[in-house]
Amino acid sequence: MSDHGSHEVAHRPAAGQELADPVADPGLPPHEPRLTDVDPKAADRAERQIAGMFGVATILVIAFVVLYLIVPRHSSFLNLGASNLALGVTLGGALTLIGAACIHWTRKLMSDHEIVQDRHFDRTTSESRDEAGETLKRAAVESALDRRKLLRRSLIGAMAALGLPVVILLADLGPLPGNKPAHTVWRRGVRIVNDVSNKPVRPEDIKLGQLVNALPANIEELKEGAEQHAAKAKAAVILVRMEEGDIRAMPNRRNWSVGGVMCYSKICTHVGCPTNLYERVTHHLLCPCHQSTFDLSDSGKVVFGPAARDLPQLPIMVDAEGYLVAQRDFTEPIGPSYWERG
Ligand code: FES
Incomplete structure (x- = not known):
């Protein structure tokens, strides 16, 4: 007990003395490029895969709208509500594909350079805020959206189509109750x-x-x-x-x-x-x-x-x-x- 106590006292910094880093900063491991970073064909293939997922998501959203209009509300399929099943599968599939496409895009085409960001304890300075703005701009460039048109267009198409279910579901708010x-x-x-x-x-x-x-x-x-x-x-x-x-x-x-x-x-x-x-x-x-x-x-x-x-x-x-x-x-x-x- 007494040994342990004296050990703690020996490492306690004196007043005014900075506490030394207990563990040295190991730094970052060397960056390893991915296949899509070094092989343009692999990058193009990844882009096509991502665009394919966005494309299928767009088709599923359109199918959602069509099925919403044509499948009767009270019909059943395999003992399940056919309308709910159709809408759930199409909208669920579209959201899943958009999510999967975003993950694939992040892993294969977005920049994956490791960075270190120091932690700040005080209110950020105006320099830091400018830096954050710059970082956002850089992120927009590194996302590859500016140079990969197929990816950009398919993403815009899928996101725009995703607004359709929101609009069409407004129909379920009616009719007004009158008196x-x-x-x-x-x-x-x-x-x-x-x-x-x-x-x-x-x-x-x-x-x-x-x-x-x-x-x-x-x-x-x-x-x-x-x-x-x-x-x-x-x-x-x-x-x-x-x-x-x-x-x-x-x-x-x-x-x-x-x-x-x-x-x-x-x-x-x-x-x-x-x-x-x-x-x-x-x-x-x-x-x-x-x-x-x-x-x-x-x-x-x-x-x-x-x-x-x-x-x-x-x-x-x-x-x-x-x-x-x-x-x-x-x-x-x-x-x-x-x-x-x-
Ligand atoms: S429902 Fe709020 S007081 Fe009765």
């Missing part, structure tokens, strides 16, 4: 059903302070699949019951509740999370995503958080058999705000 977001499947007389038991709900089924998640009964009439899921997501509601005296409804909403039972959209008006954290004493409904809080006793007003709009309320009544039904659809779009919303 669809403004409507749900709620209609006058549609029963409100419990979203677990699927049974219609009477006002007396809901206890004071209770919250029930519910859906419109007519959701079952829709074809199963995307259409039904979308309709469900928009029409989901919550039912709450409070003392009638606690309700501070706006004058035009006095007849929107039944015996203290009120119905609101379940979709938060901030960015659309489902809300159902109900605080029975304050009648506040909290969205778990970003803590927007709505006062259900006061027409769903926002009392806290980032939501910019009150929670839409569904006007309800009872039908001849005493079940809760909607008076009409929501009077405003549910969920987050969007540009076209009036």
Whole structure:
């Protein structure tokens, strides 16, 4: 232990003394030219290989566009989605070939002279920045792009073609939704059903302070699949019951509740999370995503958080058999705000 300690002390530099390099700089090994550096035929062959890869990539990108237009979206091939398969293979192949061509280009034709760059710890000087500019210019020359026209043109062709899928995929953004977001499947007389038991709900089924998640009964009439899921997501509601005296409804909403039972959209008006954290004493409904809080006793007003709009309320009544039904659809779009919303 003591030997080791004295060894360390012996190598510690005295104050003001520079720490010597512990290992001598071995320098660079001598540069070894590649076959393409010494044999013009090999260099031309490499250029043709690279240009071939860029060329095939360009063809694959064009094939992507054509297949996007002609392969039906829902057709299948080998139990896989034919459209996805065709688009994936062509675009994936094009990107792979462009990547491989760039690697081949770097290894065979770009300058491979080893350089040493010292590490700087301070802000670079203007000389260093000029030097960096010069280095970039030199790199442009050493990339061989200026003197190898076939390589340059095929690269430009492949990169330009790569923009086509981006443009063509914009078609998938449409069509515009029109006024669809403004409507749900709620209609006058549609029963409100419990979203677990699927049974219609009477006002007396809901206890004071209770919250029930519910859906419109007519959701079952829709074809199963995307259409039904979308309709469900928009029409989901919550039912709450409070003392009638606690309700501070706006004058035009006095007849929107039944015996203290009120119905609101379940979709938060901030960015659309489902809300159902109900605080029975304050009648506040909290969205778990970003803590927007709505006062259900006061027409769903926002009392806290980032939501910019009150929670839409569904006007309800009872039908001849005493079940809760909607008076009409929501009077405003549910969920987050969007540009076209009036
Ligand atoms: S989605 Fe409800 S607060 Fe953000």
